[in-house]
Amino acid sequence: MSYEAIIGLEAHVELNTNSKMFCSCRVVDSTTSEPNCHVCPVCAGMPGALPSINKRAVEIGILVSLALNCKIEDVSVFARKNYFYPDLPKGYQISQYEKPLASNGYINIGDDHNTSKIHIRRVHLEEDTGKLVHTNDGEKPRGVSLIDLNRAGVPLLEIVSEPDIRSPLEAVNYAKELHSVLTYLEVNSGDMEKGVLRFEANVSVRATGSKHLNTRREIKNLNSFKALQRSIEYEIKQQVTAYKSNETILQETLGWDESNGKTIFQRSKEHSHDYRYFPEPDLPPLIVNDNWKNSILSTMPQLPHTKRAHFLSLGLTDYDARVLASQRKIAEYFELAVKLGSDKNPPVLPKPIANWITTHLFSIINEAGKSIDQIDLPQIHLVSLINLVHSGRTNASSAKLVLREMCKTGESPEIIVAQLGLQQTNDQVTITKTVDKVLANNPDQVTNLLDGKDSIFNWFFGQVMQAMDGKSNPDLVRTTLQDAIKKASYNRGTE
């Protein structure tokens, strides 16, 4: 019997607002900042302190929800989610429960040949918890736990998908698409290693074709695409094995141990929390009217899927379109380059531009460990360089060197080509002379070639290029060499 997986994902997205969800403390990088330096009576849950809603966080929540094709609720309600833990200062988290900010959305994932629509059940706003830091203290047998409340109260957006996902790969594609949308909207840095985007996966399996939903298990705190994929793969295997040996699956919450590649049992359903949700009496219902919604909608940038479609229409390959659209900065870099390229005479087309970016430029960026906006390469320089290659003023292999220099110095390609003496020789006379000289110096090889050893041609080509320090126009060298050999062959025939 074959099995299929039923997967739903919950994403917890930290919003990069200036201040926290319910107070005016700054939102800082909680992995690097001095502990407890961005804390006030409100986010520390001091007696008598009251929350006030950060309007910007709500706007971002609405923007993301609109990007995910959700229906924004006219009235949403904050609620208290009650549980005890030292990183939760008030003993409850302010979240949204019965009436979330938005619901009923979807995103499409996959490529043009194979798309699937993943539905979004709900999007709601809440506050993040603080962090516990466990340290070893010689005095105490089990060490001590310290609390850092810098992260307490940071706005979080929870995005809950329907269980529409059918494979670990699809889960990763969904997560990547979400990551891409969030970074496009510039509401989240996308630095998953810092925990600003965390996933939880609900996984169950069933006989392929069955309509029945089996017991699901929940894997918490998945902080990388890799962890997401591996943990789901592992969990599916576990469940399939269990069903095959007629074991029952119990509803459980699991953690993921990345180093051992295993899930870890956290708690069973009987021990699951009763969060005792009820409407937060300290906050009035959140009203979103059409005017507000529309003004937020008017700030919506083009989203990855729109960019991708546009890039495909420019004649790019599916791969290039996907890669270039994956990040807003890259997409916008490419788009400006395309525009400048079309102004050139003759125009530089999108396809070679895409090619240069995804191959040569990316390798430079990756080596330097930088992002595209940290590289000093104006698009006009890139386009000019491609133009130099096309017009034969420098050859492709030199151009790669030039590109490196351009990124290093910020100079235009013309200047660098001149500085490095990498101008391409298109001078027919010099090329002809060199070809003749190389042929004259290697009479035996000419004979071999004329006797039918065709591979010798490439050897001659290399000899000529080398003789000209690699600066000659390779096309010109090729045709000149061909002509010279034809002539030699004719001469031999007439001897």
Added chain:
Amino acid sequence: MDLAFQSLAMVSDLLSTGDITSVELTEVCLSQINSSESQVNAFITISSDLAMQQATNADIAWQEWINGKSDQKPSPLNGVPLAIKDVICVSDIVATAGSKILEEFVPPYDSTASERLRDAGAIFLGKTNTDEFAMGSSTENSAFGPTHNPWDINRVPGGSSGGSAAAVSAGMIFGALGTDTGGSVRQPAAMCGVVGLKPTYGRVSRYGLIAFGSSLDQIGTLTRTVEDAALLLQVISGPDLKDSTTLQNKPPNYLEMLSKTDNLMGIRIGVEEKNIMGSLQPEVEKSVQDTIKTLRHLGAEIVPVQLPHTKHALEAYYLIANAEASANLARYDGIRFGQRQTGKNLWETYINTRSKGFGKEVKRRIMLGTYALTAGYYEDYYLNAQKVRRLVQKDFVQAFSKVDTIVGPVTPTTAFKIGEKIEDPLQMYLSDIFTLSGNLAGIPGISIPCGFDQSGLPIGVQLLGPTCGEQQLLTIAHIYQQATDWHKHIPRLEH
């Protein structure tokens, strides 16, 4: 003239003319406290050093005004000694909320109400006793011992703002802040023979008020006269960005209407046809009837009204208040502030801290509230209570379409003996039966002295008004006080 028992308005006048100084007034209060506090126990903290320092500053402000050095007339509260219930945070003064768990908690922030009083130049003489977290109707549930009624020290002062009411009644202070979640300002006011005003929910910011039932809590005033209540309300009321539930409209001038007229011509006074809860102490019933007669003699028209759903108010009130309290009190876990009773592990620390830190009544309410929110009971208890609440609100809206105010008893009996009801929570809860529907509806109410029983204990009458109806409510009550002298009686403590 015995300054200690003068009205706030009177001493404010004396300050503004330079006839007395704030330092002198503060000394009068301190000496009164000195002679009576051992019998009354109205205060948890007496901040005499801070008070003397504030008084010195207040005197400078008055001097500058009197000498013409400043054109800014100080607030009528400048230099007036006040007391603040110990559930309201005052920066740098211990705020216990009447609980052992907060015995050493010093808030580093002012409540909005105390900040506004501070800015007006009021003198903070101390923090008054209260039932633990304002949960009680007798001030017996205080970790710092019960407060005694100045009219009979064997009796309770009512509660939970019993310390504030007793302090005003015993001439220790010219006015005090209390809090009213189900009658905790009005009921002790009635039992101590002073004026207790509970404003409309949201009229006074709750920021810095240690929460009990967030959707019901409201800061109110305890004073000798209605005019004094208006003076205090004027300063502490109004919108506050730190409390999202404050009313956004600016409060009117509460004082200007008070003396415009001396009769109640055109005023319609509602009287509930039959008080469902029956069992009123006969003297209380008679005094309320006499008050209605007096109001009619002053020109008011008496109109029967029905409030059919208030018979369910008690149950609804205790479900909602306790549900909210169960979450509000979760933060007292010994982790960040307050007392910690360390255990072998985290959960034991939680259990020890909360078992030892909270008193019996608080634990009872946390358990009831937790139960009401538990999955499976939430609909039956919490949601049904909210439905009743809406029906009670509707009753009042309908009644106030016909009348300007509704007059009735504050409490079924005069002050009862200390210890009399403490083992019988249901009897104790019934002492708020006439006040708590006002909290459910969010409407303003005032309790004013209207007689004495055979033992010489004060009796109060309650006037309820529509949302934001404080101005008219105060005016009606003021006209009644101009025509009567119940509020002028003072208790005789034997020294």
